[in-house]
Amino acid sequence: AKQKLWGGRFTGKTDPLMHAFNQSLKYDQRMHEVDIRGSIAYAKSLSLVAILTKDEEARIIEGLKQVGKEWADGVFQIQPDDEDIHTANERRLSEIIGALGGKLHTGRSRNDQVATDLRLWLLEEAKVAEKSLGALVRVLVERADSEKDYLLPGYTHLQRGQPIRWSHLLLSYALSLRADLDRLRQLVPRISVLPLGSGALAGNPFVVDREFLAKELGFLSVAENSLWGVADRDFVAEFLMWSSLVMTHLSKIAEDLIIYSTAEFGFITLSDAYSTGSSMMPQKKNPDSLELLRGKTGRLFGNMAGFLMTLKGLPSTYNKDLQEDKEPLFDTVDNLTACLQIAEGVIATLEVHGENMKAALTMDVLATDLADYLVRKGIPFRETHHISGRAVALAEARQCQISDLKMDDFKALSKEFTEDIYDVFDFEASVERREAIGGTSRKMVERQIAVLRASLAN
Numbered sequence: 001a002k003q004k005l006w007g008g009r010f011t012g013k014t015d016p017l018m019h020a021f022n023q024s025l026k027y028d029q030r031m032h033e034v035d036i037r038g039s040i041a042y043a044k045s046l047s048l049v050a051i052l053t054k055d056e057e058a059r060i061i062e063g064l065k066q067v068g069k070e071w072a073d074g075v076f077q078i079q080p081d082d083e084d085i086h087t088a089n090e091r092r093l094s095e096i097i098g099a100l101g102g103k104l105h106t107g108r109s110r111n112d113q114v115a116t117d118l119r120l121w122l123l124e125e126a127k128v129a130e131k132s133l134g135a136l137v138r139v140l141v142e143r144a145d146s147e148k149d150y151l152l153p154g155y156t157h158l159q160r161g162q163p164i165r166w167s168h169l170l171l172s173y174a175l176s177l178r179a180d181l182d183r184l185r186q187l188v189p190r191i192s193v194l195p196l197g198s199g200a201l202a203g204n205p206f207v208v209d210r211e212f213l214a215k216e217l218g219f220l221s222v223a224e225n226s227l228w229g230v231a232d233r234d235f236v237a238e239f240l241m242w243s244s245l246v247m248t249h250l251s252k253i254a255e256d257l258i259i260y261s262t263a264e265f266g267f268i269t270l271s272d273a274y275s276t277g278s279s280m281m282p283q284k285k286n287p288d289s290l291e292l293l294r295g296k297t298g299r300l301f302g303n304m305a306g307f308l309m310t311l312k313g314l315p316s317t318y319n320k321d322l323q324e325d326k327e328p329l330f331d332t333v334d335n336l337t338a339c340l341q342i343a344e345g346v347i348a349t350l351e352v353h354g355e356n357m358k359a360a361l362t363m364d365v366l367a368t369d370l371a372d373y374l375v376r377k378g379i380p381f382r383e384t385h386h387i388s389g390r391a392v393a394l395a396e397a398r399q400c401q402i403s404d405l406k407m408d409d410f411k412a413l414s415k416e417f418t419e420d421i422y423d424v425f426d427f428e429a430s431v432e433r434r435e436a437i438g439g440t441s442r443k444m445v446e447r448q449i450a451v452l453r454a455s456l457a458n
């Protein structure tokens, strides 16, 4: 009769519902490749300490490669009793090479095995995320470079504030995401720590060479404490937190672009490739891509918060609760990568309407510049702010723009106003005055592009 790998001390059978409840193979089979890789390295380390002969090592590795090939070819036969990817692979290995397969797990536990697999898996996925994120930043920088001429109102509280360059806005997105790229790179060394050789919890009594294992598997360092090695999932939590932060940035971009794509704003049009229609209203073109970016942010936050709750209150070392690390992590990784790629496509293909942006620039967004004009004449800013505010109120009462006020009107507000006040009412000039580092002037926008390009090059 078929036996569970751990069945020796059991006389009773697992309840079928419990078996299904406990089984993780349906989702952890996506770690099949790293599981085989980990086992091949472990077989080598067992041979180095003479637990396996050279011949046994070779036969085990041969068998493992065959199991790996069955997965890769999509012909691996899952058996009802397979619990997870580790037991499935070991079961199949023993079917192929016989009883010798039972030597592979010497000194190893699924506890150090699964922690190793998950780290290896995430290291691969982190590379994919890094690439997609880099591509998105690059698209933002390239668009910013080619669309420097467009001016639009910059908003605070979603109220028109001051004129800015469209490129300046794109580059603000790029900077947030560029920092996310740094954060990801800083996270990698904490993922890249080898648990294998920690055993179930106390360490490896056959004294396998863990530095050899780390080198074989490409880990940067070795878990220095076996209790920590089997239990640590901070790298999962951190990746979920990092993904959540990336999503807050995507969500902000999505929200801006959704607003800008309304008929009321009309600053941009989303490409058909990233829009969908309405089943009822024939005229509709909806920004579903952007709404999903915004919406999935909540889902990824949920994965993070849920997993932190799984970790909370766990006693030391391995507990089965930790099996709940995979689904949130897999879900976050899949959705994050998709979101980054969609965001890149949306940004690369959207159409910009410079004329509508310009039309939204009303003269009141130059009220700060009006106040600054008087500052240059020696009046304290608190007073000039007040004077400019009164000019705005006067224009509002007359239902005109501040630039339509007569010289006498200005004179009545302050004697320091002279004819050159009308030079202030120039959006391009306003933008160009912001030439301190970080400002929206053309030169400072070009500087940002250069800084970002240089940082992307390494």
Ligand code: ARG
Pocket: 024, 028, 084, 110, 111, 114, 318, 320, 322, 323
């Ligand atoms: N499937 C398990 C997991 O994902 C593997 C480790 C099981 N270890 C154990 N002692 N039951 O965490």
